[in-house]
Amino acid sequence: MIDRLTEGRFQPEQTLLGPGDDAAVVAAPDGRVVATVDTLVEGVHFRLDWSAPEQVGQKAVAANLSDVAAMGAVPTALLLSLACPGTTSTEVLDGLASGVWDAAADAGIGVVGGDTVSSDTIVVSITALGSLEGREAVTRSGARAGDVVAVCGKLGWSAAGMAVLRRGFRSPVAMVAAHRTPRPPWRAGPVAARAGATSMIDTSDGLLADLGHVARASRVHIDLSSRLVPVADKLRDVASALGGDPLTWALTGGEDHALAATFPSEDAVPSDWVVCGEVRSGAGVTVDADRWGGAGDPGWRHWR
Amino acid sequence: MIDRLTEGRFQPEQTLLGPGDDAAVVAAPDGRVVATVDTLVEGVHFRLDWSAPEQVGQKAVAANLSDVAAMGAVPTALLLSLACPGTTSTEVLDGLASGVWDAAADAGIGVVGGDTVSSDTIVVSITALGSLEGREAVTRSGARAGDVVAVCGKLGWSAAGMAVLRRGFRSPVAMVAAHRTPRPPWRAGPVAARAGATSMIDTSDGLLADLGHVARASRVHIDLSSRLVPVADKLRDVASALGGDPLTWALTGGEDHALAATFPSEDAVPSDWVVCGEVRSGAGVTVDADRWGGAGDPGWRHWR
Structure with a gap:
């Protein structure tokens, strides 16, 4: 075989x-x-x-x-x-x-x-x-207070695709495809490293949960700005059709395999990346300086 | 976790x-x-x-x-x-x-x-x-007519251990341990490479089956000598107690994770290795110039 x-x-x-x-x-x-x-x-x-x-x-x-x-x-x-x-x-x-x-x-x-x-x-x-092509590895532990947080790739699309499939639908095709066959922006990883990214992580558990790993490993506080987190129009459309919240999908949906990274300044952030937060002294992850949702674990759970 | x-x-x-x-x-x-x-x-x-x-x-x-x-x-x-x-x-x-x-x-x-x-x-x-510590990899395809075949490690012990366990026994301990926790002679691999081994394979499927892979990849015939294949006294004892054939275990028992290799001459064979056959022109694997057992596939089958 x-x-x-x-x-x-x-x-x-x-x-x-x-x-x-x-x-x-x-x-x-x-x-x-x-x-x-x-x-x-x-x-x-x-x-x-x-x-x-x-x-x-x-x-x-x-x-x-x-x-x-x-x-x-x-x-x-x-x-x-x-x-x-x-x-x-x-x-x-x-x-x-x-x-x-x-x-x-x-x-x-x-x-x-x-x-x-x-x-x-x-x-x-x-x-x-x-x-690593001769570079140092970009780990989860290099974020420093004063860095900016940026993301690259689709956020919440896999969660939206799963919500669609759960209802027995097969469209919008783009959402379903994002769940079935995510296309992570893996070429953006080395680009970010060359640009001086101080930390980086794959958003497999959901953006908040994964930035939580970065915050813990780097011993910093990460604050996201809800108006800067990229929420695609298509994601809003699906959310409105199914009664979901697009920002919640973007912040907590797993399996997108987008990349999140921190950079020393906005100037260092490569194109294709979207700045959506900042690194401060302290601990944990917040959205608009508040704890998200107030519930316990913001992380992703597989559907079973 | x-x-x-x-x-x-x-x-x-x-x-x-x-x-x-x-x-x-x-x-x-x-x-x-x-x-x-x-x-x-x-x-x-x-x-x-x-x-x-x-x-x-x-x-x-x-x-x-x-x-x-x-x-x-x-x-x-x-x-x-x-x-x-x-x-x-x-x-x-x-x-x-x-x-x-x-x-x-x-x-x-x-x-x-x-x-x-x-x-x-x-x-x-x-x-x-x-x-590889700078050396070339020793593949399955380098055996040449005129090479000698040698093995390192225990042959048939895992099969014997499984036969013991199947009967509901827990001893001899050495045989059972060889099945439960084989200790492959992995340090002997690099030693053989340094000594000029022309081909090498791990005997996970049984010696005959694995030498078959070497013979096929190298386009040669491998002939083993039954009196040279190492059959430990303990293996004979278990075989005699359970009614098994120790040579069959040594030739066809799997999961021993011993090493089999070919060398350009007997002089090249490191200590700890036992010469038990030779490489000739042709195809296939024989024992004393005959096909072993006459049956179809000599290979190992997992017990399910």
Whole structure:
């Protein structure tokens, strides 16, 4: 099966040894490698009645590319571990694998290794490797009082897409696609690093929750301005149709895989990024200097 | 949970950035990184009534270290993805994680990242990274007619241990331990590479099946000598008690994670390795110039 899945697939220059041996060999030109793993489970992170197998594969890759980007790195390779029941159809298997490979090829990288095992549930686990291209990693702990907070990518779209799917609708297509196959702005990660980003994170848990990680790691207070947080017109339209709150989706919806970062000044913020808050002394995350919603955990919960 | 699992754990020098950020950063001193992933599924690769959680963690690491070793590389870091039901006890979770961490620390490496997700079945997926220390990778495709075949590590012990457990016994302890927590001779991989090994593989599927992979990739014929294949006295004892065949276990038992390699001559074979066959022109794998057993696939099947 592995032969069938890997045959004729794209492998770029940095894949020094691809699939088919005990392990792969990937170039790590600056003597360091960025590595992260992300796992999607059927029934928890995806449903095959909501998403085509290709879309699940693409989504798994998106989450990983976003994590690599959030370090300021460019992706260099993926490894894929695919656990699934023996009864899984060839269509589903090939679809999952194709989704992973296509998304990898879009990012200019290859799937260099992996394994397929038998399991009661489909579990797609992807490891992404990346290169910092000689730069320091942009961590969660570098935000300083006086920095500005900026975001890049769509906020709340995945949550809106899920709300649409939950009602049994299939449109607006753009929202549903943002949920099924988020396209994280992973090229913006290295751009932000070059521009001097002091901290960066992937918004997988929702903007407030993820900035909470940055605030904690950096020992700072982050205050967002509700009028500056980008809320797309389409998001407002869907919210109004479904009775949701677009700002809540943008602030707390997960799985967007947008990027949030801090920069020393507004002048340093690259185009494509939107300034929406500032870093102060203190702790925690607020919106317009107030705690958001007043409820406990602002973070995202997967739908199960 | 991740904080609790990672706190106070060993991280060596090559872990440039450990757990807690979007991704880890690991040194890759020669500008390349070896990468491999291996996944164990409850009920397929392990049973928690046969193995303690710590042992499952250790076994998952062993399989990965062996894959890295089979390239002639030394391990540098692990990433752990742990999928398990919400009902999994803290003891099982902590045990699994401890098994992984302890085995990593034994190998001088750290668990630099990972994730924990909810799933119906326990799925332990580990990615191992490694360094070739400036050498070329030892692949499966370098065996040449005239080379000798040698093995390092225990052969058939895991199969014997499983046979013991299947009968409801718990001893001989050494055999059961070889099944529950194989200790692959991973330090022997880089030693073989330095000694000029022309090909190498980890015997996860059983010696004959794995040498079949080498024969295919190298387009050669491999002939083993039954009187040279190392069959330990303890293996004979268990076989005689249970009515098994020790040579069959040594040739076809899987999950030993021993190493098999080819060398240009007997003189090149490092100590700790046992010469047990030769490489000829042709195709396939034979024992004493005959096809083993005559049956179809000589390979290992997991017990389900």
